[in-house]
Amino acid sequence: MIKSAVEYIKAKINFTPETAIILGSGLGGLAEAVEDPVYIDYAELEGFPVSTAPGHTGRFVFGTLSGKKVACMQGRFHFYEGYSMEQVVTGVRTLFLLGAKNLIVTNAAGGINTQFTAGDIMLITDHINFMGTNVLIGKNNESLGVRFPDMSFAYDPGLRKIAEKCAGELKIDIKKGVYIGCTGPSYETPAEIRAFRLLGADAVGMSTVPEVIAANHCKMRVLAFSLITNMAAGILKQPLTEEEVLETGARKGRQLQSLIEKIAGEM
Numbered sequence: 415m416i417k418s419a420v421e422y423i424k425a426k427i428n429f430t431p432e433t434a435i436i437l438g439s440g441l442g443g444l445a446e447a448v449e450d451p452v453y454i455d456y457a458e459l460e461g462f463p464v465s466t467a468p469g470h471t472g473r474f475v476f477g478t479l480s481g482k483k484v485a486c487m488q489g490r491f492h493f494y495e496g497y498s499m500e501q502v503v504t505g506v507r508t509l510f511l512l513g514a515k516n517l518i519v520t521n522a523a524g525g526i527n528t529q530f531t532a533g534d535i536m537l538i539t540d541h542i543n544f545m546g547t548n549v550l551i552g553k554n555n556e557s558l559g560v561r562f563p564d565m566s567f568a569y570d571p572g573l574r575k576i577a578e579k580c581a582g583e584l585k586i587d588i589k590k591g592v593y594i595g596c597t598g599p600s601y602e603t604p605a606e607i608r609a610f611r612l613l614g615a616d617a618v619g620m621s622t623v624p625e626v627i628a629a630n631h632c633k634m635r636v637l638a639f640s641l642i643t644n645m646a647a648g649i650l651k652q653p654l655t656e657e658e659v660l661e662t663g664a665r666k667g668r669q670l671q672s673l674i675e676k677i678a679g680e681m
């Protein structure tokens with residue numbers, strides 16, 4: 415299925431995307447900055463999952479960003495949508511097989527670190543897989559990568575340096591921290607958030623971890639950001655709502671978009 419998707423896409427674009435970018439909830443606007451865009455809806459690709467999550471359009475956008483050939487995923491696939499882990503990473507593997515060497519991942523996340531506030535951008539330095547499964551379980555596809563991939567530098571230190579330099583030049587204050595990935599779709603309880611803080615997590619979300627594992631498996635270099643759309647459960651005296659998450663994404667997403675635009679030009 416992925417091979418036929420790759421053939422289909424290759425027939426429609428005449429370049430190799432160097433960097434792949436996954437646009438999370440409310441962050442799809444970056445795709446509008448892509449020049450000479452070629453749009454390919456996931457629905458055009460036979461057997462491909464389609465995005466059902468709110469704020470996710472469901473298409474690839476191929477083109478040029480800051481002079482570099484890129485491929486954006488405007489909308490991703492989540493485990494909570496009922497897809498298998500393998501389906502969740504279909505897009506990442508498709509873009510790897512199209513030739514992408516770098517992967518920039520974005521997501522909306524809840525802030526666990528009490529130094530954070532809603533609207534902060536967090537550069538992900540590492541993750542905790544709390545999804546109870548691993549995308550690489552099953553027969554290993556040796557053409558993608560090894561059975562036991564190293565995760566010591568899952569979030570590429572060189573790319574993180576570039577990201578911090580770009581943020582400084584744009585005078586965008588970025589936080590750094592550890593992302594813990596849960597399946598969702600229920601948000602966490604206050605007790606879970608207290609436990610995750612003890613484990614060393616700074617932000618929590620329902621995506622990213624499988625994509626980053628799959629990308630490391632095939633030796634793509636990964637850079638990832640969380641947009642802290644809300645403080646996690648129990649930190650503030652108010653319940654979490656999906657509206658809050660999308661509203662912060664819409665309001666603060668532009669800053670993250672301009673940062674990624676600059677980084678893309680320098681990687």
Ligand code: HPA
Binds near residue numbers: 618645646659
């Ligand atoms: N928890 C999990 N996922 C999220 C959150 C949260 O608080 N906010 C945005 N995505």
